[in-house]
Amino acid sequence: MVTYFTMRAFTTCVLATSIVVSPGAGRAEESLGVVAVAPQPGPTPTLIDLTDQLRRAVGARVSGVLEPAEIRARMGDGAPGSSLSETNRMYEAARAAELSGDPRRAIVGLQAAIAELEAFPEGEEVFAQWSRAMLRLAKIESLLAGHEEQARATLERLLRASPSTKIDPDVHGPDVAQLGESVRAKLAKLEKRRLSISSRSKGVRLFVNGREVGTDARGTLVLTLPRGQYKVTGYQGKLRAPPVQVDLDARDREVVLDFAIPEIFRPAQGPGFATSPLDTARIFSTAGFLRLDTLMTANLVEDDGVTYLVGTMYDVRGGKMKVSGVMHLYSMMPPIGGMDALADFLLTGEKKTGPVAPYDPLHPALPRVPYLGPEVEVKKSTTKGWIAFGTGIGTVALAGVAVWQVLSSNGSYDDANKLLLPDGSLPPDRTKYDRLISDGQSQKRVAIIAGAGAGVCLVTTGILGYLAYKQTGEIGPFRF
Numbered sequence: 001m002v003t004y005f006t007m008r009a010f011t012t013c014v015l016a017t018s019i020v021v022s023p024g025a026g027r028a029e030e031s032l033g034v035v036a037v038a039p040q041p042g043p044t045p046t047l048i049d050l051t052d053q054l055r056r057a058v059g060a061r062v063s064g065v066l067e068p069a070e071i072r073a074r075m076g077d078g079a080p081g082s083s084l085s086e087t088n089r090m091y092e093a094a095r096a097a098e099l100s101g102d103p104r105r106a107i108v109g110l111q112a113a114i115a116e117l118e119a120f121p122e123g124e125e126v127f128a129q130w131s132r133a134m135l136r137l138a139k140i141e142s143l144l145a146g147h148e149e150q151a152r153a154t155l156e157r158l159l160r161a162s163p164s165t166k167i168d169p170d171v172h173g174p175d176v177a178q179l180g181e182s183v184r185a186k187l188a189k190l191e192k193r194r195l196s197i198s199s200r201s202k203g204v205r206l207f208v209n210g211r212e213v214g215t216d217a218r219g220t221l222v223l224t225l226p227r228g229q230y231k232v233t234g235y236q237g238k239l240r241a242p243p244v245q246v247d248l249d250a251r252d253r254e255v256v257l258d259f260a261i262p263e264i265f266r267p268a269q270g271p272g273f274a275t276s277p278l279d280t281a282r283i284f285s286t287a288g289f290l291r292l293d294t295l296m297t298a299n300l301v302e303d304d305g306v307t308y309l310v311g312t313m314y315d316v317r318g319g320k321m322k323v324s325g326v327m328h329l330y331s332m333m334p335p336i337g338g339m340d341a342l343a344d345f346l347l348t349g350e351k352k353t354g355p356v357a358p359y360d361p362l363h364p365a366l367p368r369v370p371y372l373g374p375e376v377e378v379k380k381s382t383t384k385g386w387i388a389f390g391t392g393i394g395t396v397a398l399a400g401v402a403v404w405q406v407l408s409s410n411g412s413y414d415d416a417n418k419l420l421l422p423d424g425s426l427p428p429d430r431t432k433y434d435r436l437i438s439d440g441q442s443q444k445r446v447a448i449i450a451g452a453g454a455g456v457c458l459v460t461t462g463i464l465g466y467l468a469y470k471q472t473g474e475i476g477p478f479r480f
Contacts, residue, residue, distance in 0.1 A: 030064045032294040033071050033287065034270035036091065043272040044300075044330050048463060051270055051298040053334070058296065058342035066292075072267040074290045076242060084125060087113050091133055104141050110137040121240060122207040122233065130210060131165060134158040139176045151176065155183045161188070161209035189224035193248035197221045197232060199241065199257040204234040206257075220254075232257070234367045239263065243290060261289050273297075277310070277361060296346060300329075303366050307332060312361055313346045323349045326359035326366060338350055388464035391457045398454035405447035412440035 034055040036043035043051070049060055052068075059065040066074075092130035094109030111134050117130045134154055141151035158165060158181070197206050197213075198220040206213050208222055208230055214221050225248060233243040234257045241257035256375045264286060275282050277389075279300040286297040295314040312324040325345045327338050334342075335355040345356045359366070416436035419427045427433055 022163050028291045031291065032058070032062065032065050032296065032460035033290060034058060034065065034265075034290045034296045034298070035071065035160050037275065037277045037283070037297045037299045038272065038275050040274050042266040043269045047298065047300055048270045050300075050329075050332075050334070051272070053339045054296070054298050054311060055343060057339040058347065061347060062345060064293075068271055071271045071290065075265045075267045076240060076262070084120070084129065086323075087116050087129060090116065090430065091129070091136070093134055094133075095136065098136075098140055102146050104131050106140055107137065109142075110140070118210070122210050122212070122235070124212070127210050127212075131162060135165075135167065138179070142176045142179055143173070148179070149322060151179060152183055156187070156210075157181050157301035159184055159187055160230070161211050171259070187226045190228070192224050193227050194233070194252040195223045195225055195230065195246060195248060196252070196254040197223070197234070197257070198255070199234060199236070199259065201236045201257075204236050204241070204257060206232070206234045208232055221459060257437075261286050263423035275368055277312070280314075283314065284316065284319060287314060292316050300365065301326070308366060309334065309338075309342070310359060310361060311342050311346050321361075321457045324359045324361050325356045328354050341383075391464065392461040395457035398457060400449045402447045402450035402454060404448060405443045409440045409447060412436045412443060416440065 020279040025220050026330040034051060036047045038044065038047055051100070055065065055068075060122075090109060090113040093146055094106045094113065097103075097109060098106035114130060114133045115139065117126055117133065120126045134157065136149045138158070141147040141154060155167075155176075163184070163463075167177045167180040195208070198216050202216060205218050206215060208223065208225075213223060227248045227250075230246045230248060232246055232255050234241045236259055239262055241259050241261055242262060244255050244257070246253050246255060260282075264273045264282065265273050266272045273286060274281065275286075277283075277297065280333040283295070283297065293316055295316050297312045297314070299312075300312050301310055302308075307329045309327045309329055310324060313322040314320070315322050323346055325336060325342055329335075338355045341356045342354070345351065346356075351358060413436070416433050419433045419436070421427060
């Protein structure tokens with residue numbers, strides 16, 4: 001159970017970090033993202049696989065290369081590690097821990113469930129589960145010595161999101177109900193600020209701190225809220241605008257939700273971008289939103305029936321393209337050592353002898369790229385050599401048969417001639433004579449057929465032997 005909660009909390013922390021930390025904030029180390037880029041509808045499975053190979057090659061050379069899960073989280077994928085039924089089971093397990101007299105374990109379980117729910121796309125059922133878990137957490141914290149401030153903070157988060165929430169003393173206890181009214185009174189006394197929310201797309205469902213507050217169907221939605229911190233997002237169909245963290249402490253604020261960047265996100269495809277590899281302005285703005293210091297993209301280019309893989313390195317903070325390289329693919333496979341060579345070239349900019357050539361993605365002309373064969377070396381066939389070897393043996397055998405039959409035929413004719421009378425006429429008893437002549441003719445026919453077969457085998461041996469030697473340097477088992 002602890003391992004399960006730990007994994008869920010880790011997933012949520014990744015997403016929460018992507019929401020709270022603003023672009024340009026301090027970084028522990030340089031972050032490098034490797035993504036697939038292709039026009040709508042986005043990267044193909046082949047490009048995704050090639051991009052993953054490139055990511056692994058780059059990750060073996062430098063640190064800071066983000067895993068696909070981290071990039072998906074930064075995209076605000078809204079794909080938590082569990083379903084709502086699982087978060088409900090997490091809540092029930094925490095409640096059981098509370099009833100069994102283990103409030104600390106119950107708090108850990110509720111915090112994990114809340115973190116997981118905050119990773120879900122906003123919605124009525126999600127918010128209902130979240131509110132229930134927050135109330136239960138506040139109740140347990142209010143009864144645990146030394147946790148009253150944590151209970152107050154939990155209730156403040158809940159009442160900021162949903163000021164009308166009722167806290168029933170019979171259900172949640174009189175202590176938490178009284179504490180809730182105290183928090184509600186404090187929020188009511190805070191100075192109010194105006195939060196104006198709009199978007200460049202109409203008909204957007206708007207959410208503040210996870211609760212749906214209306215739409216912009218009639219224009220800008222204006223809310224009056226106690227000063228403080230709020231998270232704003234919206235949905236146009238299934239498309240979610242990047243969450244915006246709003247500070248209302250000092251003044252009124254206006255938020256314009258932008259769906260342009262999320263439109264090109266493809267978390268499940270690589271992850272990748274669904275845009276033209278030549279649209280550098282959009283690529284830079286998207287990489288900036290993902291808080292990347294460096295972006296490496298991979299895309300495919302077709303030219304005269306040949307497919308090439310193009311890798312490009314962008315300095316996101318500097319706003320410039322650093323280097324781009326191209327590599328010839330064979331049956332959609334990289335050449336031998338190709339991914340390592342492409343990774344080295346993109347990281348260093350140094351051109352070495354190999355399958356990668358410098359490339360300018362803004363100009364369509366492809367440079368000459370040496371072809372070094374696929375990653376999986378194809379074994380050269382020795383079939384022709386073995387056939388040549390076999391037909392060579394056949395040539396010798398058939399030639400031997402032909403000679404033997406010629407000699408046998410001559411012997412039969414000689415024996416027949418000995419039976420002729422001195423004047424050369426046929427003998428009175430022709431039975432033996434005719435048999436010898438017939439044997440000679442039969443042996444002669446066999447000699448002709450064997451000789452012709454030996455000739456065919458000789459020609460075949462010559463042709464296949466030459467072809468085998470050119471291909472493998474071998475003829476059958478022999479190497480020259």
